[in-house]
Amino acid sequence: MKFTNILYSIVLSFFACAVYAQNGAVSRADKQYDKYAYYDAIATYEKIAERGYKDEDMFQKLGNAYYFNAQLDKAAKWYEALFDMNKDQEPEYYYRYSQSLKAVEDYKKADKMLELFNEKSGNDQRGKLFSNNRDYLAVIKANSGRFTIEDAGINSNYSDYGAAIYDGKLIFASARDTGGVSKKIFRWTNQTFTNLYSSDINEDGTLSSPQRLANAVNSKFHESTPIFTKDGKTMYFTRNNYLDGKIGKDEQRVVLLKLYKSTLTDGKWSNIVALPFNSDNYSVAHPTLSVDEKTLYFASDMPGTFGQSDLYKVAINADGSYATPVNLGAKINTEGRETFPFISSDNQLYYATDGRPGLGGLDVYVTSLKNENFNDIQNVGSPINSESDDFSFLINNETRKGFFTSNRSGGLGYDDIYKFVETKPLLCEQSLKGLITDSESNAIIGNAKVTLFDEKFAVIEETFSNQEGMYSFSVLCANKYYVRADKKEYQVAESSIVIPNESGSSTLPLALSKRIKQVGVGSDLAKTLEIPIIYFDLDKSFIRKDAAFELAKVLIVMQENPTMKIDIRSHTDSRQTKSYNEALSDRRAKATKAWLIKKGIAANRLTAKGYGESQLVNKCADGVQCSETEHQANRRSEFIIVSMN
Template identity: 35%
Template structure:
């Protein structure tokens, strides 16, 4: 089999290009989308569509953004465009149907639900009966969250996990190392203390793991939040300060929020916040992204019922404003609690008053461009269950975090569960010059779908690097083009890629064109049998043709020889084998009349420059390995 110098390689894994400003915009939009900042994300997706960059993907994301903003009129417009795409994921049929229900077009909604089922989709039992809840149906059309193991749960209650600078803080009623710890009459468990763990798999959590300093008392302590600079902590505690237990007129002790600072690794300087009371509870503190607002749960009089979520402004001098109720979109006549605010200022909370799967469910909120909350989204399974699910936390990447639940199958009463979201898949690579090994900037890389429909044009940066987001379970094709270089193409697939994989590499080596009239496409590589450097019969035929070209048609052409191996065998051995192949090729040309001065180099590169992804990490066919066992001919000059 002959393959041209610019080698059309077999299916490698994936592509990723740093494609100048538009790619940067897409990356920004996706990050905003992942963190529930849908208004800001929608603006950037509009920009991408206007610039005709990755339009199909941006259209789908824009449709989802409008749905999550509870804007079914706009969502319908872009879902309609999305479902016309040739290879759109079938959940968009379902999403379109739900958005149509949101505008009360029930006939069309039923039509698209039918198409969804005909395409193999499964419609789960609809738990959300109101048209206004179409947003939750769309959000949960495809599972986004996947649970991971946590090893530091105990037989008692563990919840409120909060990760900061590589340390996980959590509240637990583990009765470890404190002989005087009181027993909480409500559940006959010890009162809560705050513990730390090094990571999810940390199973050695004992009394030495308790937070250092003055935080833990003989009553309930936790959960907590920590400022961005890591110097200030806010935490819940029973109304107990300076060894005095506060009580209301009925003798009930309520929760209060306290503040502490870190000094030499110990949390100290504990003080109660000014808006606390001994007649009602404040607890579950959470900071916004810039530490200017503190959110919390309270059952203070004047709310909507049960416990509500409030916030206070944190002033520049460290004082606090008056508590503000978040309003009826978040709060109901039942219980809202455990607020958490992510890095994009999206609020998450637990509630047994909104439509849910069981008792307490976890909800996310969607805000407009003025940061006014417009709607809530049930986070769906597996985050929520038919039991209590609460104390949601999301890391800054938006792709991992924790929550707590008393669902069946746990270790204790309440257990901490870790979750991961399926990350956006990216493909990245570097384009280099085959002659100089230098990066090739400003090369155009075109991303096509499996039917050769263009998705996006990308451009390599000054380092020859490219990167782009792509969908999973999809076939693609990459075309590269650069003036004075030979075009290259490659098919790629994301089918079978594990969810844990976030990026795939695909490097290109482009052969330069010495002059416009240079017929480099007439120089083909030759291939070798496994573990051999003998010139094969098909190789001699190609070498004889090159001899004829150099001696008769192009008497001034100067070339260099580069030989390679596949990835099998030790690298040192492959280096030697490739040099033997280069020597054999060089000797053949010289023995057949080519002047040695017209071959400037004949080097072996071992397995350093594979033409595909057969690098030992996957099973490849013999034909795929053979593409790497080659000698290539690079034209240095023509005259």
Template identity: 30%
Template sequence: MNTKLLLIFTLLITQFSFSQKKSRADRFFETGDYINAAIQYEEELNQKGYSKPILTNISTSYYNTFQFKQAYRYLAVLTTGRFYQKDKSYDNSFNFMMYQVLSSLGKYDKAVDFLALYEKNEKGTELNKSEAISIIETFKLKDDDYTIKEVSFNSVSSEFGAVKRDSIIYFTTDNSIGGFMNKNYKWTHRPFLDILQVNVDNNNTPVSDVQSISDEINSNLHEGNFCFTPDGNTIYFSKSNAEKGKKKFDSLGNNVIYLYKSLKVDGLWQTPEKLPFNEIGYSMEHPSLNEDGTMLYFASNIPGGYGDFDIYSSTINMDNTYGSPKNLGASINTIHREQFPFVANEGHLFFSSNGHLGLGMMDIFVSELKEGILTKPINLGAPINSGYDDFSISYYNDKDGFFASNRKNKSDDDIYSFTQIGEIFPKEYTANFEVREFASDSYIPNSDVILYDSNQQIVYEGRLDSVAAFSLAIFPGTYELKASSDGYETKAKPILVKEKEAQTYIIYLDKKKSISKDTAQDDKAITTSKEGNKVKDADISAEEIKQELMADTEGPKVIEKNGKLYFDVPPIYFDYDKWNIRADSKKVLDEFALKLEKYSTVYIKIDAHTDSRGTESYNQVLSEKRAESTRNYLALVGYVNARRMKFEGFGESKPLIECDSKACSEEEHQINRRSDFEIVKY
């Protein structure tokens, strides 16, 4: 995302001044060349050892170039307190940086510790860490409200800020085809930003070459995010402050971002003009208009705000004059960065922020317009948001649009198209809960149940009757269901309530061993032959059935481990953070379903495991979902009776490769993300 960083910060962050002569690394750092600065600071560390100025600048350089593992290494030293002075006001910023870096790496437990320390030092407030983690997990585990895919016109350059009008998509990029052979931007070592356009078909597939929007608009400086008036004849856009085609610097030597507009006359864009409320020395950027074009929204770091960058609005009057910028207030803005506003036709405000609780770096949020008031922002969650920067969302109809993210290339931005498929604002759904016996799948009468929300507050408590079930109108999210009954082991299970009506969530209890002994393996079995549908001898022993299963080489074999039988099914792989059955795993499960059909009285238990990234509670729920999706696939696609299949998630508790004490590769993490298929009855 660093191609757009000029549109996020002022040109350079506050620099340190040292009494000694500036080194080569310092000179790179002060000009915003963070790539070369990091390289040079590494050499200085070898020569001079750890010092606070060098550690500060090398951490910032890696942070600004999205090299988070390297940034973490040096931030870990800065946040130990080794360099703390009596005044912690500056050092506290490293706690926030560490929170973001660890979040981007998926280490939310540790990340929230640093966020809590930051808020305690900054505000004197105590963060509820368990609640914060629970909220983050909800962002990741809820049912997807969007489907996303990369657009086909992404390139090796950075692209973001896509806006569609009719059959043309406009976007911002550092692709050099904008029409100017200018110097590269030092921060990114790439060309300056331009606004391009491409004609597309109904599937957003290009039907023409990408070209510059206009030589009047694009220059040898930055032109960034933009929006059009409803009639399409005016464009508002972000642009480096310039006069007569040259950068204009303020008294501090900064070239800030201003808001400009250009009018289209006879099909041609005219010379851009600065908006009158731009303030000398401060940036105004990322314009967005409401549906009727009477209100302009934008981000700015002008004095009087809540933090780094805030979201503002300005009225556009009938005579084309503008009202004074109005800050949208503390419910939207934080002491950190809020940027890239977009106003939907209904008046809902979408924007990006690293100040509201999120998945890491900048996330996209939405504030619902209710009775003329913008409500508390909601994180859009996965898959729109990720551990990296997610920003510049826009809709071109009620459900389709674009956003940008650097989740794939880390340093380069890509545009993604999306379709909204779910409700993004809170809504209650009826959920059904049941308590059943694991062995028989029957209800357990007179069960006692308690349902807790993510804050461990009781949502429902009661004793069930002969039908051990209850229904409840409830908001989607993470809950915990605890059940007990005489003669059964008490169990508590995390429950992820989905954004669907009348979903059923079951908790299975096992009988206490002292009361009931599992004699399933001693039961006589009747199996049906696939060939003739003939019933085998009912007097065949369990041992004979076991030998038949283990001798059958067709499809997945049966193996014995630690006194238990398992189907030796090839790995059922899952993508990181996902629980949907991948295409390569569907082929494996299809073959396994045939084996289960052949032995129709075999009962199995599906055990799902995750890697160690993410929190323990998150991974526990994720493994439950993976086990459930595997069971559902076999039942719905493979036509295996669901009553023959139980499932359980073990989270990260039983890894094949230990990754807590070492940095595992992606392949090693993939090995830990697995499913086991135990035969529990035959």
């Protein structure tokens, strides 16, 4: 008994100490997590979990720690433990779990998590994109197989990413060393901070041994993702909030990212300045330039961002100053991460996002930057995209060669740079052409203003028909467009077209009607005024409201031409008997005359007669099989001018 009590006391004391130690360790790990020291947190959390200690909050943070470090396969393990413990989680955890499941290629379960995410998140763009694109894997498969890829040959055991081409060299970021005796560790990844390196691109496509750029650009913190102007004299790049030996921190004392500009002077990069729209309280990173170099695009989580990071643009003024940054909008940006933009010389915007249904992690997408309608955003497919993070895509539009970064399995380091050759284009493009003519004479109309609209009537582009009356637009396949033509002295004409889903050319002619139309004796005002059938109810002859609208056109012309006299002629199709049709049409002609007299037209200016089926305009006589459209052509009203004096 005594021995038992003593043993029980020892065990109880040991358990109490163990709980105290675990709680203390969790507290320390939480502090490490909150400081973005994710690798330190992972080590602590996993040791606790290995001892059988279970805690919902710990599983969330352990999953997040791997998720935010792009090790999604490991994140999946801890999110699974989280959902096994409690399936009622905040919507974001369903999305993160789904992304992590894709990393282990469990797409069926990943899609199930996305369905639950869409149900719980309400109005989240990521959920809507999934719901509207359930066949996304089939689409990605169709886009795949268009690249050959291989290791770039410059990777280290650390992180290598974010490349740009400058002066025959590949400039990229690497954490391989800091260039000094001591190494400063970035606790988020447990690696050294990244610096910019340069590697010559040889004629055979191989890369020389990387060399670290001068210290004027590289600092003791992160540098990455440079972009260069075409003249080679200006570089924009990303760096931690550090300039002239001074560190900037946000309210939580975290050093965020900023964009910097450097100019080439006497062969050296110098005059480093921070861009004016940076802030200590949000990050701005990963720049790229428009084709004309008048606009800078970048990623940021500044106020107004839809998600974790969005793509923005800012105009570069002629004097070198900058306008206010503009968010690229909800067609591009989601509640997830949009980052690493790149604009090719053919004006295509490539970028990485985890906010769209993809293969897992960050996937590379492409869309036309023309007019920034972003109606055709496409996943570039595998092998560029994988179940892991794939980003920092750049391509030479002439050679169709380029580079991208991935942390996929089989690489040498944490992130690796791969080179590729595109063997088949992705974007299906067409030219939309058309002839602008006069609707009456068929004469060619030059210098007519022609406007292209998308399916929601947003203006895409404006042009003018040439001397031959032709216009032309570049359009995307499988999209609906509206085209509007306008010229002085003509009425506006508009028509729609759906572009086929194959490269080629589509045609949409437009005929313009003159606003001022010449008429004379013998002219039919119904044709001149483009009056359709004057509809009457079945077997009736009173004027309906829709008929009155059309008759008002005749009324106005007669009011403006007080000497004009017209003969109203009403016709029917061949159905019913001849006598019945003649009587019905005569009543309708006289009802039309009475309506005009009631509106103020003198009776001596009007004559009216019904002709029944005696003046058919086609073959549809008694006993002839005809379509409803053919019969309709015979049911018409004519307003023939008999005198203008």
